[in-house]
Amino acid sequence: MRLVYPVILFLLLLAPTGAAAEVMESGASSVFSPQQLVMLENDLQNWNNVVRANATYDNLMNRALTLAKLGRDREAVVDFVRARDVNSSDVWVWLYLGRAQYRLGEYNESLKSFDKVLEIDPKFKRAYNTKGLTLAHLGRYKEAVESHTKALELDPEYAEGWNDLGNTYYYMGDYQSALMGYNNATYLTTTFPEPEINAGIVHVMLGNYSEALRSFQNATRMRPDMKEPWYLRGEVYMKLGNYTEAVKSYDKALERDPNYPEAIKGREEALKASKKVCGPTLLAAVALVPLLYRRSRRGDA
Secondary structure, eight states, rough: OOOOOOOOOOOOOOOSSTTTOOOOOOOOOGOOOHHHHHHHHHHHHHHHHHHHHOOOOHHHHHHHHHHTTOOHHHHHHHHHHHHHHHHHHOHHHHHHHHHHHTTTOOOOHHHHHHHHHHHHHHHHHHHHHHHHHHHHHHHHHHHHHHHHHHHHHHHTOOHHHHHHHHHHHHHHTTTHHHHHHHHHHHHOOOOOOOOHHHHHHHHHHHHHHHHHHHHHHHHHHHHTTTTTTHHHHHHHHHHHOOOOHHHHHHHHHHHTTTTTTTHHHHHHHHHHHHHTOOOOOOOOOOOOOOOOOOOOOOOOO
C-alpha cells in the first residue's frame, strides 16, 4: 500500500442561515452521493437566482458554501471575499475563506485569514486548529503543534482538534504521536469515522494489520455508506494474502460507489491473485486528503 494521506476533518459545511451558523468539517464533493450532488447543483441554481436578486451577506455566504461543497473552491473564494466586504467583522466568513484558500493550496493567504479570525475572537478554537494544519503544510511543525495545542487547551474534548493534531504529527512522520491524537479523537466521539480511518492508516504503516482492520471495521459501523474504509480494509487483506476477504471488502466499497477506480483495480488484482494467475501487487491507495474533515459531516468549514 502506498502512502495514504489522513482525513482532515474541516472542510465544509452545512450552509448557514445567519452569521453565526455552525458548520461541520469535511472535505470535497467526493464525500457526497450522486443524489446529494444533484441536490447541491439544484441548490446552487437557486442561490444563483437569489444572489442576482439580492446579494446580501447571508445569500453570498450560502452560495459560497454550496460551491465549496461541490469542490468549486476558486468560485467560492470569490463569494467569500464579496461577503467579507459586506461584513468583515464576522469570524465565520474569515474562517470559511481561510479553509477554501487552504484547499486551494494558498497556505500563506489562508494563514492571514485565520489570523484575522483570531484577531476578532482570540478564543476561536476552530481557527487555531485549521491554522495548525496550514502551518504543517508549510513545514512549520513546531508552530503547528502549538496552534493545535492552543485549540485543545480551549476545549480538551474537541475531537476534531485531536484528529487534526494527529494529522500534523502524521505529516511530521511521527506516527506514534499521530496515533495518540487519533485515539483521543475516537475516544471522544462515535459520530464520525475519520479518526478511526486515520488510525487504521497509521497501523498499516507500522505493520499492525490486525489493529488496522479493527479501525477500518469500526469506521464502517459508524458510517455504513462510506466507501473508503471498505476499500482500505481490502488493501490490508491483500497485504495479508487473504484474497477472498479482500474481494469481499472491495465489493462492499463498490456497492457504495460502482465507479470507484481504486476498488475496481483492487478487486481485479485480488481475483487474479486468488486464481494464482499472477502474484499480488501493491495497489495505489486512495488519497484521503483534506476530506480535512475532514468528513462528510462537513464540519467547521
